[in-house]
Amino acid sequence: MSTSTTGAGPVAANPEQAAAAELRSAVARQFGRSLHIRTLDTGSCAACEQEIRMLAAPHYDLHRLGFFFTPAPRHADLLLVTGPMLRAFAAAARKTYDAMPGPKLVVATGACALGGVYQPDAFSYGSVEPVLPVDVWIPGCPPSPLALLQGLLVAVGRLAEKAPALSFVVGGSS
């Protein structure tokens, strides 16, 4: 299993970033081998759920990496949140998060959860961030199972994130 790269990055000068790096390595130590995932649909169209479901199929087989789905937030280490966070669901989302034992991770999944598709209005917050403290963002509409796998591995510090270095310019530094 490739565990050579971590998401910790270079040691930062300011104490806040150093603390974050330390926390990340602690999370990697605790979650590096086995992690239980609770999915939370906060009003998505179910395309993200479809892709998440595919993770358990033979081609992707996320169990080989030590990830498991659990139906109970009390057994979960990671909350995989999809959808634009409907206001009617916010209380339930907070309760789900509070029911999880610490340390815990929140991963916002898909363009809705990242604030791309819906604007904040009377019905939804437009993104997950106003309600839950997000640790990792996975873009995509929906994110492919490989993108989800990479996001989960970034969340537990087993893979370095690539997105901040990408420029999205043809022939650029990406």
Added chain:
Amino acid sequence: MPLWFIRGLRRGVVTTRYPARPDPSASAVPTPPAFRPEAITSGVGDGMVAICPSRALARDGDTLIFDAGACTACGRCREHAPAAVTASGEFELAATERSGLVKRIQLAGEVSQ
């Protein structure tokens, strides 16, 4: 002996080796756009900003602001300006900072404010 067992033996392992090795199916999924700054004039840029259904694009003077987190990889900007936009082919887009997904692209084409 059940047929699925024989079929499985014949086909071998189907599980991807990702992340140890790249997955060949990764190139089949839609990916966010990659831009050619020299081909984006203000008209082309504003057209793309107007056509983007998920507000992933914005223009700030001679800078195109692309939010990869908001992008749904629908391909409308690519259709609007095929000369200026291609598919990036990037799918490993997870980020630990939301701001890490917002890119500022300096436009080199003829741009009017």
